[in-house]
Amino acid sequence: MITTESKEKLYQALLERNAEYEGVFFVGVITTGIFCRPTCPARKPKLENCEFYQTAQQALLASYRPCQRCRPLSHPNHETELVRMLVDAVEGNPEKRWKDADLQGLSVDPSTARRHFKKRFGMTFVEYARARRMGVAMKHIRAGDKVIDTQISTGYESSSGFRDAFSRIMGEPPTSNKQTQVLYASWLDTELGPMIAIADEHALYLLEFVDRRGLEKEIERLRFRNNSAIVPGETEPIRLIEQELKEYFTGSLKAFTTPVHFIGTPFQKRVWEQLRNIAFGDKITYTKVAEQIGKPTAFRAVANANGTNQLAIIVPCHRVIREDGNLAGYGGGMHRKRWLLEHEEKRS
Incomplete structure (x- = not known):
């Protein structure tokens, strides 16, 4: 967990382009939707527009895309052509679910892609693509009902493109089917990293760390078993669990009272x-x-x-x-x- 005090130190390192902090943190710039390495030559944002992450995967899941100037997903001055090509391919269609056949269509051996990405920044190509895809949905959740300038934030040519990408993961809003239940999703910052909470007006259905492997499948099961569409928003159970998590992490709460709804056998x-x-x-x-x-x-x-x-x-x-x-x-x-x-x- 990056504290307020450490954020100020990291911000100073960012201003100084301190190379000693390479690999220590990445910075997400709220106003542009990109994330950078500490030594990025771009104009520096204000502190209030910065979010700091310990890994590139955390920044991707928080909805940021890699900067084209400092290329945070490679070692300084040491990026392979394969990595560059695949990162560009993902950026061209961030919501795409990549399969081995897609890589083979680019004349790339899946095991080679896996090895190169793992060596460069500690996650496989599939993990990178998944984090970027989930980041599209997470950005919508974090923004709630705010209007998002998608041309700046995600590279899409229209807001409808962004909404389409979100709905592929979270489900279409229930405009035509009145029988569909609406669930609300919120982003919660915790001591151990961000979590996603999904609930209706009465109970909590899901609470998971956003980087959990298989989260998309969990959300998909939730949607189909409950005939639900998921939209950004808050409900009383979400507000309650957010407060209870704060108390749990400070050590003042030992039993949760947030009402929950189990979906299973x-x-x-x-x-x-x-x-x-x-x-x-x-x-x-x-x-x-x-x-x-x-x-x-x-x-x-x-x-x-x-x-x-x-x-x-x-x-x-x-x-x-x-x-x-x-x-x-x-x-x-x-x-x-x-x-x-x-x-x-x-x-x-």
Whole structure:
């Protein structure tokens, strides 16, 4: 988490074009919609128009596109022609879902693209394209109902192009089908990075870190199972969870009261309800959870249900570990699971 104090230091490094900060941070410029490296030669924005990120992937997911002058997705003066070509290809159609066949159509071997991107900036080409695609939707969510100058912010020739890109991920607004339910999505900044919250007027349906792998599929399942369209906005459950998360991260809240709505099988719902009974600061095994729901041999099914939890932190799947004490996996990333467990242990 980048604090206010550290933002001022990073901004000073940006003004000085301090090469020692290369790889330490990236800066997103709110007024232009681009992100840059610390040594970018472009005119410097005001501090209030800057957002700082520790990785390029975070900047992409926050809706920023890479600067064409400083090329933040490559090492200084060391960008391969392949990387440049693929980045330009993604920028030409940011909402595209890239497949191996698309790369082969460009005469690019998928494994070569994966290796080059991984070597250059720590994520594969598919991860880069996904982050850029999700960033299109996240920009709409962050902006809420504000009118967006899409020609500057996203490179689209019209606002309809931007809306089309958003709707491919979040679903069409329910203008023609009156039976479609409307859900609202908001961007929440937290101690462990931005999260997306989706809710109706009564309950929270989804709370996830925006860089979670498979988030698009989660949103897609939510839309189809609930016959929903998702639009930017706030509801009372979203306002409540935003406040409760702030209190949780400061250590003053140990149990969430935000109403939630589970979408899953009866077995999954049973597991998720049981997970909510794990006390703050405690850890439990998959086998123990299986025993508690009366299915002692179903520990693998419990693990699967644990992995499909769509309400991060509220349904504390991070408190479930293996029999040998291994932390196992976590959809939000192992670094977050460790942080959450340590945070709760200190305050329990």
